[in-house]
Amino acid sequence: MRVLVVGAGYAGATAAVRLAGRSAGRVEVTLVNPRAGFVNRLRLHQVAVGRPIAAPSLRSMVGTGVTLVEGQVVALDPDAGRATVAGPDGMNEVAFDRVVLATGSTTDVTVPGAEHVHAVGDLESARRLRPALATAPTGADIAVVGGGFTGLETVAELAEARPDARVRLVAAGEVGGWFTPRGRDHVQRTLGQLGVEAVGDTRVRAVEPGRLLLDGGGEVPSALTVWCGGFAAPPLAREAGIAVDDRGAVRTDATMRSVSHPSVMAVGDAGHAPGPGGERYSMSCQYAFPSAAHAADLLRAEVLGLGPGGALDLGFTARCVSLGRGHGVLQPTDKADVAQGRAVIGRGAVAAKWVQVRGVVAAVGLERRLPGAARWPHAARSRDAAVTGPAT
Numbered sequence: 001m002r003v004l005v006v007g008a009g010y011a012g013a014t015a016a017v018r019l020a021g022r023s024a025g026r027v028e029v030t031l032v033n034p035r036a037g038f039v040n041r042l043r044l045h046q047v048a049v050g051r052p053i054a055a056p057s058l059r060s061m062v063g064t065g066v067t068l069v070e071g072q073v074v075a076l077d078p079d080a081g082r083a084t085v086a087g088p089d090g091m092n093e094v095a096f097d098r099v100v101l102a103t104g105s106t107t108d109v110t111v112p113g114a115e116h117v118h119a120v121g122d123l124e125s126a127r128r129l130r131p132a133l134a135t136a137p138t139g140a141d142i143a144v145v146g147g148g149f150t151g152l153e154t155v156a157e158l159a160e161a162r163p164d165a166r167v168r169l170v171a172a173g174e175v176g177g178w179f180t181p182r183g184r185d186h187v188q189r190t191l192g193q194l195g196v197e198a199v200g201d202t203r204v205r206a207v208e209p210g211r212l213l214l215d216g217g218g219e220v221p222s223a224l225t226v227w228c229g230g231f232a233a234p235p236l237a238r239e240a241g242i243a244v245d246d247r248g249a250v251r252t253d254a255t256m257r258s259v260s261h262p263s264v265m266a267v268g269d270a271g272h273a274p275g276p277g278g279e280r281y282s283m284s285c286q287y288a289f290p291s292a293a294h295a296a297d298l299l300r301a302e303v304l305g306l307g308p309g310g311a312l313d314l315g316f317t318a319r320c321v322s323l324g325r326g327h328g329v330l331q332p333t334d335k336a337d338v339a340q341g342r343a344v345i346g347r348g349a350v351a352a353k354w355v356q357v358r359g360v361v362a363a364v365g366l367e368r369r370l371p372g373a374a375r376w377p378h379a380a381r382s383r384d385a386a387v388t389g390p391a392t
């Protein structure tokens with residue numbers, strides 16, 4: 001079986017390595033990615049403030065069991081089993097029996113004025129933000145839009161890097177409102193100490209040069225706006241005629257298979273699988289790893305004749321948010337990703353974030369050395385999510 005994996009972020013690298021390592025040589029795995037280095041998206045706000053991040057070579061991460069192709073899949077024909085790849089040596093065709101879409105997501109600006117905003121959703125955007133931030137004059141108005149995890153981490157990083165600027169966080173809800181009270185208080189207190197002005201419970205309806213226009217008529221001055229208000233999948237799947245949701249993510253069933261094209265699987269941010277309550281899982285590494293590993297196990301089961309395999313069984317346990325270099329919150333959650341219990345703040349949270357960030361690369365390496373090693377917390381403790389089958 002020829003399996004093409006498109007995109008080598010957390011999800012694509014995991015799927016490729018696990019499948020190649022566990023399929024007893026019965027699967028040819030080809031992994032296509034636009035660059036030879038791994039981009040740790042968790043740290044792109046650091047890139048924006050000029051703090052370099054590690055970019056390990058994908059070749060060393062995935063090993064020799066995977067054919068790595070540098071390039072961008074620019075067209076996909078799922079019925080014919082063909083992908084067109086634009087690479088350094090021009091256009092090439094790659095044939096496949098199954099394709100795993102792991103193309104991730106990028107910043108999605110849903111209001112007028114997108115041309116005026118910066119972003120941290122992809123490496124190129126984060127790199128463009130760096131000189132704009134560095135050259136903003138003293139006292140400049142800087143606004144981060146979006147009070148989710150990316151917005152919180154980004155605004156803290158920016159404020160820490162530019163204490164001389166007027167930095168604001170514009171959020172649709174209460175700033176830090178997702179956390180339990182101890183975590184929320186720490187978020188608000190830390191942002192306050194970093195000089196961030198919180199503008200909560202309001203929505204931006206348009207971005208203009210020098211200002212944000214708010215729902216209800218107000219405005220926020222902003223010479224430099226960073227949009228963290230939402231993410232969407234790249235257009236590749238939609239353009240290929242594959243069923244997608246309103247954010248371009250492939251609609252799949254709980255086995256990561258496209259509802260419109262059975263030869264297509266989608267994992268990580270690029271896939272929209274129904275969670276236990278019917279809603280999609282959040283775009284996160286907590287979903288990227290298990291969805292990718294599960295897809296690999298199902299493909300392995302198919303090729304080894306182990307049966308169709310079952311639904312992904314994933315339960316969340318915690319979320320970890322950094323607030324600049326010296327603060328953070330580790331918030332326990334229930335299995336459905338709802339904050340609960342006592343949040344860890346201070347050094348414990350900073351250490352947990354450190355482990356999480358490094359764990360992304362380490363987990364792919366572990367999977368390469370010990371295929372099948374990656375496990376994840378289950379929604380139902382009694383069930384084993386991975387389709388294990390006989391050892392190979």
Ligand SMILES: Cc1cc2nc3c(=O)[nH]c(=O)nc-3n(C[C@H](O)[C@H](O)[C@H](O)COP(=O)(O)OP(=O)(O)OC[C@H]3O[C@@H](n4cnc5c(N)ncnc54)[C@H](O)[C@@H]3O)c2cc1C
Pocket residue numbers: 006007008009010011012032033034039041042043044045071072073074102103104105120121122149150153234236267268269270283284285286288320321
């Ligand atoms: C600043 C920031 C901070 C974040 N912090 C957290 C956090 O603390 N915790 C958390 O859980 N999540 C966090 N996230 C979200 C997390 O990074 C994503 O959920 C995760 O990266 C998804 O992994 P993925 O493999 O699906 O996609 P990605 O990591 O986006 O990887 C997709 C890959 O596919 C490649 N690709 C795209 N299109 C094509 C194509 N046509 N052909 C070939 N290759 C292609 C891309 O170049 C990329 O290499 C953060 C995101 C950002 C931007």
